[in-house]
Amino acid sequence: MNGQEVHIPLDSIEEGLFLEIKSKGSNFVSKVKDAEQNGEASYQIKEGCFYHYQFSSPLYFFETHEIVEENPFHSNYGRLAPNTYVGTLEIPVKKKEIDDPVGKVRIEVQSKKTSYREDYRFMLESITEYCIDLLMQVNSPVTQNFEPDFSKGSETLYQKFTFIKSVIDTDEFNETVHRIITSPNTVWSKSSEEVDIRKIGRFKNHHVRQLLSGTQRSKLPANSPLSGKRISSLPTKLKSHLKVETVDTAENRFIKHALSNYLKLCTDIEAAVKPDTRIYKEVKKTIEQLEQHLHHTFFNEISRAQILKINSPILQKKEGYREVLKTWLMFDLAAKLIWEGGDDVYKGGKKDVATLYEYWLFFTLLDLLKDMFEIYPEDLEDLIKPTEDELSLQLVQGKRKAIRGVYQNGIRKLKMKFNFNRTFSGNQDHPNTGSWTKKMRPDYTLSIWPYNITEEKAEKEELIVHVHFDAKYKIDKLVEIIDKTNPDEETNVKITGSYKDVDLLKMHAYKDAIRRTAGAYVLYPGTDEPLERKGFRELLPGLGAFPVRPSKTNNGTADLKDFLIRVIEHFLNRASQRENLAYRIFDIHKNDPDEVKEPLPEAYGKNRSYIPDTINVLVGFYKDNNHLEWIRNKKYYNIRIDDRAGAIPLTAAELSANYLLLHTSKDKNSGKLFKIKGDGPKVFSKERMAKEEYPKESSYLIFEIDEVAASEFQGVKWDFRKLSKFKTGRGAGIPFSVTLTELMKVIVKEN
Incomplete structure (x- = not known):
C-alpha cells in the first residue's frame, strides 16, 4: 500500500490517538504487508527523503534528534529526515508535563534499492561463509571449545542470530531439507511376525526348527504323514522373518539432531530477548520454520542419535545430506562468532x-x-x-x-x-x-x-x-x-x-x-x-x-x-x-629545487624539451685567435681524445651537450656561445684534420657548431670561473660540461 500519507494508530498510548505522516514531493509512505515476516515495522518510508508528521493531539510530540526535526512553534508537528539510515526507527513518544516517554512509534526506513532485502541476506550469508572458511583453515584447538553464551546483551544476541540465520533461514536450506525428506537415505532391516502356518508357502530352515519348539499347538490326525515321524502336533503360527526398508539410519538421525540443535539454540535466544523486538520476531519466524520441518512424519520414524558419523560417505557425498553437514559445521562456528563491525550494520534496529x-x-x-x-x-x-x-x-x-x-x-x-x-x-x-x-x-x-x-x-x-x-x-x-x-x-x-x-x-x-x-x-x-x-x-x-x-x-x-x-x-x-x-619524479625531486629567472628560449613545439636542468653546455678552451678563427670558419670545435694532457673524459654529459661556451687564457668571462648541431660528436682522424687545415697531426672529437640565433643569449656574458667544475692553472684548458641551469647562475650582471 503506497500513498502520500498514512495514519498510524496509537491506541496503546491513548484511545483514538494517531500519528499522520505525509510524504514530501513524489516520495511514498506505505504500509507493507509482509513487513512483520521480514522483521520490519509495518509502516515504511524511504531513506534520503523528507516527510512531515503530526500527532492528532497537541499534547504529544517527538523530541528533536538526528532524524526528527520538531516544529519550533507547534511541538506535535515536525519533519522526519532519515538521511542514509536504513532499518527500524523506534522513536519515543513524549507527552507534555510528563518526563518519561509514554510509548514509541516503530517506522521502517527502506533502502532506495528494491533488492536491498535480498542483498542484505546474501551479503550476510556470504560473510558468514567467508568467516567459516577462515575458521576451518585455522588449526587452533580453541575454535572447538567455545559454547554459545545467551546471557549477554540483546545486541550481541542479535549479532549472533544474524550469523546463524544466514546459515539456516534460507530458501536453499529449506529446499535441502525437503530434498532429504522426499528422497531419504534408507536401509533394509529384518523384522519378525507370526503367520498362520497354513499361509506359509515355502518352508525355510527357521520354519522347520519351529515345528518342534513352537507353542499354541494343534493335534495332528492319526493318519498324518508326520505321525510316523513322532510329531503328534504342530504350532498354529510360526514366526516369519521379513526384510523392511527403514529411514532410521545414522545419517537421518544426524539430520534430525542438526535440526533439533538449530531449534534449541533459536528457542534459547527467544527466551533471552524481550518480546516485540526485531530479534524476537525474526527468531520466532525461524523457529516456526524449523518446527515445520521437524513435525514432518518422516522424523517420527527416526530415533535419537547416539553417535554422529561425520565421516559417513552419505553425509559427505549424497545431495542434500552434504549441504546439511556443511550448514551444521557453519552453524556450530557461527554461534560462537562475534563481530564488532556488525554494530555498524544492525545495531539498534538498523539494517545498514x-x-x-x-x-x-x-x-x-x-x-x-x-x-x-x-x-x-x-x-x-x-x-x-x-x-x-x-x-x-x-x-x-x-x-x-x-x-x-x-x-x-x-x-x-x-x-x-x-x-x-x-x-x-x-x-x-x-x-x-x-x-x-x-x-x-x-x-x-x-x-x-x-x-x-x-x-x-x-x-x-x-x-x-x-x-x-x-x-x-x-x-x-x-x-x-x-x-x-x-x-x-x-x-x-x-x-x-x-x-x-x-x-x-x-x-x-x-x-x-x-x-x-x-x-x-x-x-x-x-x-x-x-x-x-x-x-x-x-x-x-x-x-x-x-x-x-x-x-x-x-x-x-x-x-x-x-x-x-x-x-x-x-x-x-x-x-x-x-x-x-x-x-623522473624521483630523480627530479630528490634534490632541492634550482632557480633560473633569466631570459631563456620558450619550450614549445620543436623546442618542447627545452628544460634548463636537462640541457648540457660544454665549456671549452681555445688556444689563440688563429684557433678561434678556424673554429668560426669551419664551424667545428675539436677536443683531443687521446691520453695526452688536454684530453676530455668522454661522459654522457659532454657527448650530449647542446651548447658550447668558449674561453681562452686570461678571460674573466665569455659571451662566445655556440649551438651544437647534429646528433652528437664525430671522430676525425689526423688525415681528415689535415684536410680541414688544422695544424696539429692528431685525432680529434669534433662537434659541429653554429651561431646562436636565440635573442635571449645575444650580448650575454657568463663568468665561467665561478662554475664548480672550472679548474685554474694548467687544468683551465680541460673542457667540462654543466647544465644550462648552472650556467645561467653565473651571468655577468651589468652595473
Missing part, C-alpha cells in the same frame, strides 16, 4: 545494507587477490581472533586491516598489501607517504612494489603504486556518477544521502592527493559495463568504476578480476611509461 556492502566487498576483493597472490597465512588467521569465550571477526569500519601477499613468476617478483580503511595522513611533504593535503581514507587500497625492498624505501624511491577502491552501494547506474555537472552536488550529499558525480570526484581526490597513487575506482552494485579512463596511454594511471553485485551468479567480479590481472601485467612491463614517469 550500504555498510554491509563495504564489508562484503572486502571479502570479495580478498577472494580475487587470493587467486593472484600468495597470501600470508598469518594475516588471514589474524582476521578472526579468539577472545575469552568467543571468536571475534577483526573487521571494523574505520580501523585499518592489512593483508600481505607475494606475486612471482619468471619475469618479476612483487610484494602486495591489501588494506581495508587505510588512513593516509595529511600535510605530508615529499617523499613521505600520505596525502599532501587533507587526511584521506579509501575503503580499500591495493599497494604493489618490488619484492627486495621495504615498503618505506619503495615510498621514498617512487617504486610503490597504490590503487584505491571505494564502495558505493547506493549507485545503480554509471549515469549517476558521470552525467552530473553541478559542483554543488557534494553539499547536498549530507542532506539527501544521494551519491552522484561526487563519487568520481572523490576518486580524483584520492588519485591526485595521495602520493604514489596510480588509480582510483568506484565499486557499485549496478549492471553497466565497467568504466575505465586512462590518464595517458596505459592502464595506469587511471580512474573508473566497476559494477560488483551481491549475487551468486553474474556478480560482475569477472570484469574486476580481469582489471586486476591487467594491473599485474602492467607491472611486468619494465619499460612502461608509468615506471619511467615514476623514476
Whole structure:
C-alpha cells in the first residue's frame, strides 16, 4: 500500500490517538504487508527523503534528534529526515508535563534499492561463509571449545542470530531439507511376525526348527504323514522373518539432531530477548520454520542419535545430506562468532545494507587477490581472533586491516598489501607517504612494489603504486556518477544521502592527493559495463568504476578480476611509461629545487624539451685567435681524445651537450656561445684534420657548431670561473660540461 500519507494508530498510548505522516514531493509512505515476516515495522518510508508528521493531539510530540526535526512553534508537528539510515526507527513518544516517554512509534526506513532485502541476506550469508572458511583453515584447538553464551546483551544476541540465520533461514536450506525428506537415505532391516502356518508357502530352515519348539499347538490326525515321524502336533503360527526398508539410519538421525540443535539454540535466544523486538520476531519466524520441518512424519520414524558419523560417505557425498553437514559445521562456528563491525550494520534496529556492502566487498576483493597472490597465512588467521569465550571477526569500519601477499613468476617478483580503511595522513611533504593535503581514507587500497625492498624505501624511491577502491552501494547506474555537472552536488550529499558525480570526484581526490597513487575506482552494485579512463596511454594511471553485485551468479567480479590481472601485467612491463614517469619524479625531486629567472628560449613545439636542468653546455678552451678563427670558419670545435694532457673524459654529459661556451687564457668571462648541431660528436682522424687545415697531426672529437640565433643569449656574458667544475692553472684548458641551469647562475650582471 503506497500513498502520500498514512495514519498510524496509537491506541496503546491513548484511545483514538494517531500519528499522520505525509510524504514530501513524489516520495511514498506505505504500509507493507509482509513487513512483520521480514522483521520490519509495518509502516515504511524511504531513506534520503523528507516527510512531515503530526500527532492528532497537541499534547504529544517527538523530541528533536538526528532524524526528527520538531516544529519550533507547534511541538506535535515536525519533519522526519532519515538521511542514509536504513532499518527500524523506534522513536519515543513524549507527552507534555510528563518526563518519561509514554510509548514509541516503530517506522521502517527502506533502502532506495528494491533488492536491498535480498542483498542484505546474501551479503550476510556470504560473510558468514567467508568467516567459516577462515575458521576451518585455522588449526587452533580453541575454535572447538567455545559454547554459545545467551546471557549477554540483546545486541550481541542479535549479532549472533544474524550469523546463524544466514546459515539456516534460507530458501536453499529449506529446499535441502525437503530434498532429504522426499528422497531419504534408507536401509533394509529384518523384522519378525507370526503367520498362520497354513499361509506359509515355502518352508525355510527357521520354519522347520519351529515345528518342534513352537507353542499354541494343534493335534495332528492319526493318519498324518508326520505321525510316523513322532510329531503328534504342530504350532498354529510360526514366526516369519521379513526384510523392511527403514529411514532410521545414522545419517537421518544426524539430520534430525542438526535440526533439533538449530531449534534449541533459536528457542534459547527467544527466551533471552524481550518480546516485540526485531530479534524476537525474526527468531520466532525461524523457529516456526524449523518446527515445520521437524513435525514432518518422516522424523517420527527416526530415533535419537547416539553417535554422529561425520565421516559417513552419505553425509559427505549424497545431495542434500552434504549441504546439511556443511550448514551444521557453519552453524556450530557461527554461534560462537562475534563481530564488532556488525554494530555498524544492525545495531539498534538498523539494517545498514550500504555498510554491509563495504564489508562484503572486502571479502570479495580478498577472494580475487587470493587467486593472484600468495597470501600470508598469518594475516588471514589474524582476521578472526579468539577472545575469552568467543571468536571475534577483526573487521571494523574505520580501523585499518592489512593483508600481505607475494606475486612471482619468471619475469618479476612483487610484494602486495591489501588494506581495508587505510588512513593516509595529511600535510605530508615529499617523499613521505600520505596525502599532501587533507587526511584521506579509501575503503580499500591495493599497494604493489618490488619484492627486495621495504615498503618505506619503495615510498621514498617512487617504486610503490597504490590503487584505491571505494564502495558505493547506493549507485545503480554509471549515469549517476558521470552525467552530473553541478559542483554543488557534494553539499547536498549530507542532506539527501544521494551519491552522484561526487563519487568520481572523490576518486580524483584520492588519485591526485595521495602520493604514489596510480588509480582510483568506484565499486557499485549496478549492471553497466565497467568504466575505465586512462590518464595517458596505459592502464595506469587511471580512474573508473566497476559494477560488483551481491549475487551468486553474474556478480560482475569477472570484469574486476580481469582489471586486476591487467594491473599485474602492467607491472611486468619494465619499460612502461608509468615506471619511467615514476623514476623522473624521483630523480627530479630528490634534490632541492634550482632557480633560473633569466631570459631563456620558450619550450614549445620543436623546442618542447627545452628544460634548463636537462640541457648540457660544454665549456671549452681555445688556444689563440688563429684557433678561434678556424673554429668560426669551419664551424667545428675539436677536443683531443687521446691520453695526452688536454684530453676530455668522454661522459654522457659532454657527448650530449647542446651548447658550447668558449674561453681562452686570461678571460674573466665569455659571451662566445655556440649551438651544437647534429646528433652528437664525430671522430676525425689526423688525415681528415689535415684536410680541414688544422695544424696539429692528431685525432680529434669534433662537434659541429653554429651561431646562436636565440635573442635571449645575444650580448650575454657568463663568468665561467665561478662554475664548480672550472679548474685554474694548467687544468683551465680541460673542457667540462654543466647544465644550462648552472650556467645561467653565473651571468655577468651589468652595473
